[in-house]
Amino acid sequence: MQYDHIVIRYGELSLKGRNRKLFTTQLQNNVITAIRDYPNTRVQKKRDRMYIVLNGEDPNPIIERCRHIFGIQSLSLAVKVENEEQAIKESALELLKEAKPSTFKVTTKRSYKEFPIGSQQFNQVLGGYLLVNTENITVDLHNPDLEIVVDIRDDATYLTSAKVLGAGGLPVGSSGKSLLLLSGGIDSPVAGYQAMKRGVELEAIHFHSPPYTSERAKEKVLDLAEKLAYYGKSIKVHVIPFTALQQKIHREVPHGYSMTVMRRMMMRISEAVAKKENILSLITGESLGQVASQTMESMHAINAVTNYPIIRPLIAMDKDEIISISERIDMYSISIRPYEDCCTVFVPKSPKTKPRLEKVEQFESGIDFSQDIEDILNNVETITISADKKVSNQFDDLL
Numbered sequence: 001m002q003y004d005h006i007v008i009r010y011g012e013l014s015l016k017g018r019n020r021k022l023f024t025t026q027l028q029n030n031v032i033t034a035i036r037d038y039p040n041t042r043v044q045k046k047r048d049r050m051y052i053v054l055n056g057e058d059p060n061p062i063i064e065r066c067r068h069i070f071g072i073q074s075l076s077l078a079v080k081v082e083n084e085e086q087a088i089k090e091s092a093l094e095l096l097k098e099a100k101p102s103t104f105k106v107t108t109k110r111s112y113k114e115f116p117i118g119s120q121q122f123n124q125v126l127g128g129y130l131l132v133n134t135e136n137i138t139v140d141l142h143n144p145d146l147e148i149v150v151d152i153r154d155d156a157t158y159l160t161s162a163k164v165l166g167a168g169g170l171p172v173g174s175s176g177k178s179l180l181l182l183s184g185g186i187d188s189p190v191a192g193y194q195a196m197k198r199g200v201e202l203e204a205i206h207f208h209s210p211p212y213t214s215e216r217a218k219e220k221v222l223d224l225a226e227k228l229a230y231y232g233k234s235i236k237v238h239v240i241p242f243t244a245l246q247q248k249i250h251r252e253v254p255h256g257y258s259m260t261v262m263r264r265m266m267m268r269i270s271e272a273v274a275k276k277e278n279i280l281s282l283i284t285g286e287s288l289g290q291v292a293s294q295t296m297e298s299m300h301a302i303n304a305v306t307n308y309p310i311i312r313p314l315i316a317m318d319k320d321e322i323i324s325i326s327e328r329i330d331m332y333s334i335s336i337r338p339y340e341d342c343c344t345v346f347v348p349k350s351p352k353t354k355p356r357l358e359k360v361e362q363f364e365s366g367i368d369f370s371q372d373i374e375d376i377l378n379n380v381e382t383i384t385i386s387a388d389k390k391v392s393n394q395f396d397d398l399l
C-alpha cells in the first residue's frame with residue numbers, strides 16, 4: 001500500500017478564534033521549511049488540519065522530522081481515495097493485508113453528509129467486507145491491533161491507521177520574538193526550547209570572555225543554537241565580548257557583589273541588543289534557588305535594571321526535570337562538554353546569596369561603566385545559525 005499523504009492535526013491552535021489563520025499559516029510555513037529537503041512534497045492547509053502530499057517521497061523521515069515541529073498534536077500516514085464505497089473498501093483491504101494485524105476495528109467519521117451511508121452503518125459494511133476478504137483476522141472493538149479510521153470529507157476520503165504524537169504547543173513565530181540569554185550550560189537551552197513550545201521565535205545572546213573562555217566554549221553555544229534552530233527557525237546569535245567589562249568589575253567591585261553587578265551588566269546589554277532588534281522580552285534558564293544568583297534577593301537585584309519582561313520557563317523546575325528534557329531534546333551531550341563559562345571563570349569564592357539592591361546601586365554609582373558598555377555594543381559579533389548549517393557571520397554595529 002502506497003501511503004500518499006501525511007495528515008497533520010492541530011493542537012491547541014485549533015481552539016483559536018478569528019486569528020486562527022495566522023497560526024495555521026505560520027505552521028504551514030514552518031512545515032514547508034522543515035521538509036524542504038523533500039522537493040516533491042506539497043503542504044495543503046485546511047481549516048482543521050493540514051496534509052503533506054508525498055508525491056512519491058518516503059514518508060518515514062518526513063514524519064520523524066515533523067514530530068518535532070511545535071503546533072502539531074499528532075500525525076498519521078494516510079491514503080486518499082474518492083468518496084466512493086467500492087474504492088474505500090479496496091484501499092482499506094489493501095491497508096489491512098499489509099499491516100497483518102490479528103484484530104482490527106473500523107472507525108468511520110463522516111463529515112461529508114452527502115455520502116449515502118451513515119458512520120455506524122459504514123463501520124459494519126466495511127468491517128464485514130474486510131472479514132470476508134481476509135483470513136485469521138477478527139474484529140476487536142475495544143483493543144484492536146489496528147484501527148482503520150475512515151475519514152469521509154468533502155474533497156475525498158482519507159484512510160489512516162496509527163497516530164504519531166506531535167510536539168504540541170504553538171507554531172514557532174506565532175508568539176513574537178524573544179532574546180534568549182544562552183550560556184553553554186544545561187538550563188538555558190532547555191529554557192529556549194520551552195519558550196519555543198509556546199510559539200516564541202528566538203534570537204540568542206552569549207557573553208564570551210576570551211581568553212578565559214575558549215573558542216570551543218563559543219562553538220558549544222553555536223552547536224546548542226543549531227539544535228534549537230532544528231525545533232523552530234534559524235537563530236541569530238549575538239556574541240558579546242565581555243572580557244574587559246568582567247575584568248573591570250573584578251577589579252573595582254567588592255567581591256561579594258561582583259557576581260550581582262556582572263549579572264546586572266548582562267541584563268543591561270541584553271536589553272540594549274533586544275531594543276536594537278525590536279525584541280520585547282528576554283529569556284533565561286534561571287531556576288529558583290538553584291545557585292547564588294537565583295535566590296529571590298538576587299533576582300530582585302538583577303532584575304531591577306530592566307523593565308523588559310524576563311521569561312523564566314524553568315523557574316519552578318527541579319534540576320533532574322530539566323536534565324530529562326535536555327536529554328530528550330538531544331542537547332545534554334553538548335551542554336556537558338567541559339568548557340568554562342564566563343560566569344564561572346570570574347565567580348567569587350563566596351558571592352552574596354542575599355544581595356541588597358541599595359548596596360549594589362551604591363557600588364555601581366561610584367564606577368563609570370558607560371564607555372565599556374558602548375565599546376561592547378560596538379563590537380558584537382552576530383552569527384545566524386540554521387538547523388543544518390551555520391549560514392552567515394557578520395559583525396554589526398548595535399548602536
Ligand code: ATP
Pocket residue numbers: 180181182183184185186187188189205206207208283284285286290291293294341342343
Ligand atoms: P545554564 O545552565 O543555563 O548556564 P546555570 O544553572 O549555570 O544556567 P547561571 O550560570 O546562574 O545558571 O546562569 C543563569 C542564566 O543566566 C542562564 O540560564 C542563562 O540564561 C544566563 N547566562 C549565564 N551565563 C551566560 C552567558 N555566558 N551568556 C549568556 N547568558 C548566560
Ligand code: MG
Pocket residue numbers: 183184185341343
Ligand atoms: Mg551556567
